[in-house]
Amino acid sequence: MFKKLLLACIAFILTMGMAFAQVEVNKADQSALDGVKGIGPAISKAIIAERTKGGEFKDWADLQKRVKGIGDKNSAKLSQAGLTVNGQAKPGAPAAAAASAPASAPASAKASAPAASAAASAPKK
Numbered sequence: 001m002f003k004k005l006l007l008a009c010i011a012f013i014l015t016m017g018m019a020f021a022q023v024e025v026n027k028a029d030q031s032a033l034d035g036v037k038g039i040g041p042a043i044s045k046a047i048i049a050e051r052t053k054g055g056e057f058k059d060w061a062d063l064q065k066r067v068k069g070i071g072d073k074n075s076a077k078l079s080q081a082g083l084t085v086n087g088q089a090k091p092g093a094p095a096a097a098a099a100s101a102p103a104s105a106p107a108s109a110k111a112s113a114p115a116a117s118a119a120a121s122a123p124k125k
Contacts, residue, residue: 024087025085059088060090078090079093
């Protein structure tokens, strides 16, 4: 029983790590592109079709120019969600979610700690 629980925990941790992985637009397949928040099947198909037709994307400006539906604001959001072009995040875009996710976890844990201790110390009826 303990081994199954441990295996399930390890699988969960590995899955969470993959959720914040960087996705390279020039190398990713459709399912990897669909995994980026903000990219659906239509945009992922457009990216792959344009990459097949015109070759790899040189930079973010090239991606924005060649793929309909990816503008300046959208590309900043995609970069923040983990999409990269030639290994680079969009210049001027906020840091990727992977870098900011661990920083927000302790804050929520601190916020829930007083509520949990208050509930534990409440008199029982």
